[in-house]
Amino acid sequence: QVQLVESGGGLVQAGGSLRLSCAVSGSIFSINAMGWYRQAPGKQRELVAVVRSGGATNYDDSVKGRFTISRDNAKSAVYLQMNSLKPEDTAVYYCYVDIRFAGGYWGKGTQVTVSS
Numbered sequence: 001q002v003q004l005v006e007s008g009g010g011l012v013q014a015g016g017s018l019r020l021s022c023a024v025s026g027s028i029f030s031i032n033a034m035g036w037y038r039q040a041p042g043k044q045r046e047l048v049a050v051v052r053s054g055g056a057t058n059y060d061d062s063v064k065g066r067f068t069i070s071r072d073n074a075k076s077a078v079y080l081q082m083n084s085l086k087p088e089d090t091a092v093y094y095c096y097v098d099i100r101f102a103g104g105y106w107g108k109g110t111q112v113t114v115s116s
Contacts (some may be wrong), residue, residue: 032099094110
């Protein structure tokens with residue numbers, strides 16, 4: 001059984017910062033990609049950032065230069081540092097991991113609200 005526990009969401013003013021964390025536990029052989037998605041009300045879930053097992057990262061254009069994704073393999077954790085937050089970043093943020101030989105798993109989500 002694989003579990004993902006997210007933390008770090010909350011309410012922040014525009015221009016502020018938040019750091020999201022996602023800890024993975026359970027039967028894990030090894031983790032391939034780890035990423036963060038978000039879903040705003042009335043919109044589809046979209047990829048925010050991903051970090052692969054070798055360390056390569058990709059970001060959605062809307063967050064480049066403001067968000068930084070990182071992972072700690074020893075802790076089976078992934079983080080998302082979000083700076084210069086904008087109201088349009090308001091969404092539920094979901095952690096996603098692709099586990100070798102086991103497939104993909106989602107966290108339950110954490111709310112991020114950015115006020116103007």
